[in-house]
Amino acid sequence: MLSMKNISKVYQTEKVQTHALRDFNLEVKEGEFIAVTGPSGSGKTTFLNIAGMLEPFSGGEFMLDNVNVGSLSDNERADLRNQKIGFIFQGFNLIPDLSLYENIEVPLRYRGIKAAERKLRIEECLEKVGLASRAKHLPQQLSGGQQQRVAIARALAGKPRFLLADEPTGNLDSLMARQVMELLENINSEGSTIIMVTHDQELARRAPRNIQVVDGQLADFTLYQNKSSDSVAERVQQSMAEV
Amino acid sequence: MLEIKPIFNSLLRSKAGAIMLLIQIAITTAIVSNAAFIAKDRIDFLSQETGYPEDEIFSFTTMTFDKELDIVQKFEETETMLRNIPGVKNASLFNAVPLSGSGSAGGLSLKPATEEGPDVRAAYFLADENALDTLGVNLLEGRNFRPDEVIMSASRDVFPEVTIITQALGLELFPTGDALGKTVYFGVAPLKIIGIAEPMKSAWLKDSRPDNVSIIPFVGASIFQKIIVRTEPEQRTAIMRQIEDLMIQDHNKRVIIGLQGMDEDKRDNNASDILMLRMLITLIIVLVLITGLGIFGLTVFNINKRTKQIGTRRALGARKSAIVRYFLIENAIICVFGLVLGSIAAIFMGQLLLENYSMPALDTFYVLMTALFVFIASLLSVVMPATKAANISPSIATRSI
Ligand SMILES: Nc1ncnc2c1ncn2[C@@H]1O[C@H](COP(=O)(O)OP(=O)(O)OP(=O)(O)O)[C@@H](O)[C@H]1O
Ligand SMILES: [Mg+2]
Numbered sequence: 001m002l003s004m005k006n007i008s009k010v011y012q013t014e015k016v017q018t019h020a021l022r023d024f025n026l027e028v029k030e031g032e033f034i035a036v037t038g039p040s041g042s043g044k045t046t047f048l049n050i051a052g053m054l055e056p057f058s059g060g061e062f063m064l065d066n067v068n069v070g071s072l073s074d075n076e077r078a079d080l081r082n083q084k085i086g087f088i089f090q091g092f093n094l095i096p097d098l099s100l101y102e103n104i105e106v107p108l109r110y111r112g113i114k115a116a117e118r119k120l121r122i123e124e125c126l127e128k129v130g131l132a133s134r135a136k137h138l139p140q141q142l143s144g145g146q147q148q149r150v151a152i153a154r155a156l157a158g159k160p161r162f163l164l165a166d167e168p169t170g171n172l173d174s175l176m177a178r179q180v181m182e183l184l185e186n187i188n189s190e191g192s193t194i195i196m197v198t199h200d201q202e203l204a205r206r207a208p209r210n211i212q213v214v215d216g217q218l219a220d221f222t223l224y225q226n227k228s229s230d231s232v233a234e235r236v237q238q239s240m241a242e243v
Numbered sequence: 244m245l246e247i248k249p250i251f252n253s254l255l256r257s258k259a260g261a262i263m264l265l266i267q268i269a270i271t272t273a274i275v276s277n278a279a280f281i282a283k284d285r286i287d288f289l290s291q292e293t294g295y296p297e298d299e300i301f302s303f304t305t306m307t308f309d310k311e312l313d314i315v316q317k318f319e320e321t322e323t324m325l326r327n328i329p330g331v332k333n334a335s336l337f338n339a340v341p342l343s344g345s346g347s348a349g350g351l352s353l354k355p356a357t358e359e360g361p362d363v364r365a366a367y368f369l370a371d372e373n374a375l376d377t378l379g380v381n382l383l384e385g386r387n388f389r390p391d392e393v394i395m396s397a398s399r400d401v402f403p404e405v406t407i408i409t410q411a412l413g414l415e416l417f418p419t420g421d422a423l424g425k426t427v428y429f430g431v432a433p434l435k436i437i438g439i440a441e442p443m444k445s446a447w448l449k450d451s452r453p454d455n456v457s458i459i460p461f462v463g464a465s466i467f468q469k470i471i472v473r474t475e476p477e478q479r480t481a482i483m484r485q486i487e488d489l490m491i492q493d494h495n496k497r498v499i500i501g502l503q504g505m506d507e508d509k510r511d512n513n514a515s516d517i518l519m520l521r522m523l524i525t526l527i528i529v530l531v532l533i534t535g536l537g538i539f540g541l542t543v544f545n546i547n548k549r550t551k552q553i554g555t556r557r558a559l560g561a562r563k564s565a566i567v568r569y570f571l572i573e574n575a576i577i578c579v580f581g582l583v584l585g586s587i588a589a590i591f592m593g594q595l596l597l598e599n600y601s602m603p604a605l606d607t608f609y610v611l612m613t614a615l616f617v618f619i620a621s622l623l624s625v626v627m628p629a630t631k632a633a634n635i636s637p638s639i640a641t642r643s644i
């Protein structure tokens with residue numbers, strides 16, 4: 001359902017050209033749960049932003065549900081983000097002046113869903129993340145973990161087929177991180193496709209498929225998922241050997 | 244798709260900036276609507292119909308220092324000389340110049356001054372049978388003076404027996420509208436009304452009765468004599484330029500002073516109103532600009548404060564147009580409250596001006612028009628920063644912490 005072929009991304013700043021992604025190839029199937037790891041600055045966020053149509057790419061071909069993303073207008077991309085993609089950010093990105101209820105409502109309003117249905121969905125999603133009683137609270141009245149759960153509820157409310165998460169547990173302690181991970185696993189088991197960038201090896205290992213971005217390129221470890229080994233470094237070596 | 248409710252709720256949660264803007268909008272509305280109303284009142288005053296073709300008329304004063312001269316005789320010759328200048332329509336001796344701010348006024352009564360009777364304030368011009376034509380004023384009823392009815396005298400031993408008055412004066416003297424042919428008294432002197440003239444203004448636009456004018460056929464040629472000349476409009480400037488030479492050629496023991504067009508006279512006489520008008524217009528422009536800049540600045544500030552939020556909204560599926568709309572709606576909400584408050588303040592302020600400075604009562608139409616104008620100006624001030632906001636990349640959502 002998601003296919004990237006030879007995607008490249010170049011950032012042009014005054015004098016420096018940064019090749020954040022090069023020859024990036026990836027196929028994602030419906031219902032997968034993919035953990036993306038890799039060193040800092042290797043291009044994980046860049047990849048996720050392109051996958052979520054938050055940024056244009058410089059070259060290559062990107063198909064999402066058989067739609068050629070490169071040929072879409074800005075409005076078409078906005079609508080597609082709204083309908084198909086749910087985002088979860090490291091910094092939660094809840095809107096501080098809106099209550100939890102109103103925060104979750106934002107993408108639903110952009111989609112033009114009627115008030116009655118919005119209410120149903122918001123309540124359902126708040127229930128799912130265990131915060132039903134706090135609908136009227138403001139984000140600042142919640143702990144980080146709770147805020148991230150609200151952000152997940154917001155991502156889920158639109159019933160997206162894709163959940164993209166950039167270090168969703170990066171600002172959370174390990175207990176809260178595990179709660180969030182469990183939530184994502186539940187969501188995945190209900191059918192949503194999830195791509196999650198993380199620095200946490202333990203969490204990454206819980207995902208059925210791991211991919212690593214190194215220096216703007218992809219190393220795929222799906223094949224080794226069931227081998228009980230080992231450190232990431234070993235896997236890299238193994239994959240290198242196979243190529 | 245209008246998201247008024249969440250925008251409103253969000254405004255309630257971070258009020259400070261919004262309230263400052265709201266107050267600014269309210270103050271602007273209150274002041275601008277009153278200023279605009281007063282300005283319009285002044286414009287109406289300054290551009291009111293005076294009854295005279297002001298651009299065709301000019302006047303001057305002749306000071307004669309020839310003691311030997313038969314001044315009455317000489318001025319008759321001078322009038323003829325003036326009328327014969329090519330481009331001059333008519334000329335006449337006057338005791339005062341309309342709209343100039345200096346003239347004579349008194350009471351016209353239904354009874355002689357020795358008896359009790361109603362007395363109506365009227366400005367009077369002493370002039371000859373050419374007066375109406377020189378002023379470009381027509382008769383509505385009755386007739387003009389006959390030459391034999393005009394008294395030419397340096398003394399006031401003999402006084403005329405007829406007068407021509409404006410319709411307004413006629414109606415005030417005889418509310419039934421049958422002034423023509425009636426007799427009124429100027430002091431003890433009876434004057435028969437032989438003509439009713441079209442509306443014309445007295446020497447003072449701000450008089451309590453600027454429309455009450457009476458013309459009395461009396462030429463008391465004096466050392467300081469005012470002369471009014473009407474010309475073809477396009478020749479007035481040229482004739483005014485040569486008038487001094489012609490007058491001195493006509494008689495060399497005289498000096499010409501105060502040569503001025505009627506429109507200039509009127510302008511000088513109402514200079515304070517013109518100044519006030521200019522100040523009001525400046526005030527309006529400055530206030531609207533300040534409010535516009537304030538809104539512009541606040542929106543820019545809001546956008547800079549909310550870049551991450553805007554990026555997040557874009558990531559969640561907001562089109563660019565939805566971001567622009569967000570700021571427009573937010574501004575419109577603040578505006579509506581500011582305008583309601585401002586309109587109430589405007590009416591209150593109008594009341595104070597009415598009571599303390601005898602200004603005319605504020606017309607609510609001006610409040611509504613000002614509110615509409617401020618609303619549009621305010622939305623226009625938002626468009627540019629809001630468009631800038633809409634161009635914030637959605638990738639800000641993942642890139643900023
Ligand atoms: N807007 C930008 N302009 C210029 N260079 C950029 C921009 N965004 C990212 N880069 C560069 O692109 C490269 C990839 O960045 P990216 O954010 O994708 O890394 P990352 O893998 O997410 O790192 P981290 O783990 O630290 O979040 C980096 O070298 C970064 O400096
Ligand atoms: Mg990153």
